[in-house]
Amino acid sequence: MMDDFLTVIALIISLNAVICLYRAAVGPTTQDRVLGVNIVGTKALVVVVLVTFIQTESFFLDVALVYALLLFVVTVAVSRYLEAEGWKEVA
Amino acid sequence: MTGDSAVRKKILLTCILFLFWVIFTATLALYDLVLGAVSSALVAVLTVALLGRALDPRITPMVLLRLPVFMVRLIWEIVKANYDVAKIILNPRLPIDPRIVEYRTYLPDDLPRTVFSDSITLTPGTVTVELTGDMLNVHCLCPYHQEGLAGLERLVAWLFGVKKEGPARGAQETAFAAEGGAGSLTAGRPERGGEV
Amino acid sequence: MAKDIVAGALCCVGTFFFLLGTTGLLRMPDVFTRLHPSTKCDTLGACSIIIGMAVHSGWSWELPKLVIIACFLLLSSATCGHAIGRSALRRDIPYWRKKTGEVEGGDGS
Structure with a gap:
């Protein structure tokens, strides 16, 4: 019963992430795309946490933890790269 | 004075790293605890110059x-x-x-x-x-x-x-x-x- | 049983805020305004689902890991928003302003 409920929640969040991909694909500036990727990543992280409890496999939680760290590093690194001088916006 | 605080920093860092080790390995078996204590002490001694900055003296x-x-x-x-x-x-x-x-x-x-x-x-x-x-x-x-x-x-x-x-x-x-x-x-x- | 109800309610709240964040991300006019719904709603949505799962798991080894993930998200999403906003500011991306004609009449509150 609880598993089915969690599966439905995970499906809704995945669908949500697909809608967020719209912003990552067509965002007018590169910063919009980074923001969209960050949001999709947060939702994927939550889906991984939900999968842990749907499958009752504890090691997925370690995956979620590493995913959170990686997401943070990726976003900050790309933002720092984008604010460097002499970088041209590619249309 | 500075040597004393450096030792205290290393011990504190070892304790924090060991706590994280116990949480992430999710077991209390003796072998894992000993391995965790040894490795966290080693990491604390080797990286105190890098990780020690996180132990800010303003965090009282x-x-x-x-x-x-x-x-x-x-x-x-x-x-x-x-x-x-x-x-x-x-x-x-x-x-x-x-x-x-x-x-x-x-x-x-x-x-x-x-x-x-x-x-x-x-x-x-x-x-x-x-x-x-x-x-x-x-x-x-x-x-x-x-x-x-x-x-x-x-x-x-x-x-x-x-x-x-x-x-x-x-x-x-x-x-x-x-x-x-x-x-x-x-x-x-x-x-x-x-x-x- | 009561545990499951609390966990389910927290999951529903989190999903609602995720939907809200997505709506904001699609509706807002520029990068800076998009930062608002994405940082706030995503933080609360993710944290409430993770805390719901912590309630669901009870006293187990999953609990401290979930708490660590929630605390880290609280820190990291704010910092990510700051980094993206700063890069947008440094690249001189113009930020959206309300039309000056509308400010006089339309701003009732």
Whole structure:
């Protein structure tokens, strides 16, 4: 019963992430795309946490933890790269 | 004096690393505990120069005691912020009038300023977009949102025991000077400038 | 049983805020305004689902890991928003202003 409920929640969040991909694909500036990727990543992280409890496999939680760290590093690194001088916006 | 504090730092770092080891291995078997103790001690000795900077002398027991109260207040602010943003987003007219305001803070060091700017991002209608020295550039969704900043600053000042424009930081300053830095308030600044 | 109800309610709240964040991300006019719903709503949504799962798991080894993930998200999403906003500011991306004609009449509140 609880598993089915969690599966439905995970499906809704995945669908949500697909809608967020719209912003990552067509965002007018590169910063919009980074923001969209960050949001999709947060939702994927939550889906991984939900999968842990749907499958009752504890090691997925370690995956979620590493995913959170990686997401943070990726976003900050790309933002720092984008604010460097002499970088041209590619249309 | 400095040798004593370095040893204390290593022991504290070992304890923290060991706690994380126990949480992540999720077992209390003797073999794992011994392996974790040995490896966390090794890592602490090898990387104290790098990780030791995280054990800031400004994180005193008083700050740790006040942290739960601060977290409860912050979570309440986050809930209020979400209610506010929900009201704006679900309004079909989208009633926003965004602007970037400058805010000069009196919080002294990098750590309180970082906590302050992160808290601003999570509270109603405001996002910190730049932090240089004591100047914050804050993007406000509506003009009335910037009124909440002063109260939040007071909350962060209370967390770190900072008095406004007062020399009441004597105890912390001497603790900082014992680490080997002469001018405590400006000690962190050149490093930070070099990084950026 | 009561545990499951609390966990389910927290999951529903989190999903609602995720939907809200997505709506904001699509509706807002520029990068800076998009930062608002994405940082706030995503933080609360993710944290409430993770805390719901912590309630669901009860006293087990999953609990401290979930708490660590929630605390880290609280820190990291604010910092990510700050980094993206700063890069947008440094690249001189113009930020959206309300039309000056509308400010006089329309700003009732």
